[in-house]
Amino acid sequence: MNVLITGAFGFIGKNLDSKLQSKGYNVYRTTREDSLTQLATLAQKCDVVVHLAGENRAADVAEFDKNNREYTKDLCDIIKGFGRPIKVLYASSIQAETNSPYGLSKLCAEEALLKLEVDRNIGLKIFRLPNVFGKWSRPNYNSVVDTFCYNINHNLPITINDPFHEINLVYIDDV
Numbered sequence: 001m002n003v004l005i006t007g008a009f010g011f012i013g014k015n016l017d018s019k020l021q022s023k024g025y026n027v028y029r030t031t032r033e034d035s036l037t038q039l040a041t042l043a044q045k046c047d048v049v050v051h052l053a054g055e056n057r058a059a060d061v062a063e064f065d066k067n068n069r070e071y072t073k074d075l076c077d078i079i080k081g082f083g084r085p086i087k088v089l090y091a092s093s094i095q096a097e098t099n100s101p102y103g104l105s106k107l108c109a110e111e112a113l114l115k116l117e118v119d120r121n122i123g124l125k126i127f128r129l130p131n132v133f134g135k136w137s138r139p140n141y142n143s144v145v146d147t148f149c150y151n152i153n154h155n156l157p158i159t160i161n162d163p164f165h166e167i168n169l170v171y172i173d174d175v
Contacts, residue, residue: 004028004046006039006075007053011142012091012132015172016050032071040078048087051075051113054106056093057141061101068105069112076116087123088113091175094128094168127175134172145169 003020007013008029020027028042032053043049055067072090079086092110095103110126117124137143139150144167151158 001048002026002028002046004030004042004049006030006049006051006071007032010052011137012129012172012175013052014136015134015175016052019173032067036074036078039075040081043075043078043086044082046086048089049075049079051088051090054091054109056102058102064101064105065108068102069108072109073112076112079116079122080120082120085120085122088116088125090124090126092126092128094130096128129175130168130170132170132172132175137172 003025005013005017005020005027008017008027009031013029017027017029028046030039030042030053051072053067053071055063058064058067079088090110090113092106093103096106096110097103113124113126116122131144133143133145137146139147148158150156
């Protein structure tokens with residue numbers, strides 16, 4: 001089976017790539033820095049697209065819209081042109097339930113994929129992931145657990161805004 005991973009060099013992408021290769025899948029990789037032509041060429045070869053590419057830390061809030069909503073819309077437009085069914089797995093976030101710029105951009109990306117599912121009857125699975133942690137995560141970027149451990153290990157301060165707030169966690173190998 002041929003699988004395309006968007007965002008293949010990110011935290012979840014690297015872990016998924018490693019797991020799929022160990023199981024004998026033929027894995028193609030792309031990032032949002034690749035051209036849409038490159039994305040289309042690779043996607044055309046695949047049976048499954050695992051859509052992980054996106055923006056979770058932005059210097060400018062407009063980057064959330066560009067790299068989550070617009071990139072997903074572009075991917076949907078590419079898949080619409082296929083004359084065959086394709087499966088799409090999308091890693092969204094529990095933040096899609098919030099009114100933050102990041103959450104709204106993830107929700108818009110979900111909506112574009114849901115529309116594609118109706119229009120083209122693709123096999124779609126959307127996973128709203130909680131806080132993911134594990135190997136290859138980075139402190140102060142994509143894992144509160146990694147940040148917490150890093151700070152303790154380096155004698156850096158730890159900030160806990162609400163000691164009674166529970167967070168949901170999932171280990172990368174369980175994703």
